[in-house]
Amino acid sequence: RDFPKGTDFNLIDEKQLLKLEHKLNNKPRKIIGYKTPKEVLESELKNVA
Template sequence: GYIVTHVDRATKYLMAQKIESKTAEAFNKATLSMFMPLAPSKRLTLTLDNGKEFSLFNKIENRLKIDIYFADPYCSWQRGTNENTNGLIRRYFPKKTDFSTITDNELQKVVHKINSRPRKSLDYQTPKEAFSLENMSGALGT
């Protein structure tokens, strides 16, 4: 199993979902299910790596009406917020964890813990609080 993660840069709010295979179709299905509940004005951009699982990105762009960008190869700092958040997830699921043995409920508990953790960069608000306030007052870039 695999996990798809999306993190809002401004609020550090994490959305994550398990997928069974690392295919473009599985990635798109998970991404659409996470982004569709958001108001169109709240989903502006998405920055992806260069893996094969992102090869059908144009379907997400068209369906969600968002702009998709790609990080330069071997430049993980261009997606620093996401990489940092993946590191937080790894505190709960260390490297070599078989994600097929993790339940959706276990993953969502970890997501909740991460989103409920106060952050100095958010003036000690939690990502959940910051995302809520941002959702009410302005557009989001992810």
């Protein structure tokens, strides 16, 4: 997707990784009812606490 297979992540700066993390965690997913992974995680954490 964003980094080719075999990418050495030691060479990727933290800002790029955080940008990718935000992109992936805030993208709605069909499999989870068009919620974002972040929304699902937050909901599950509320149920555990």
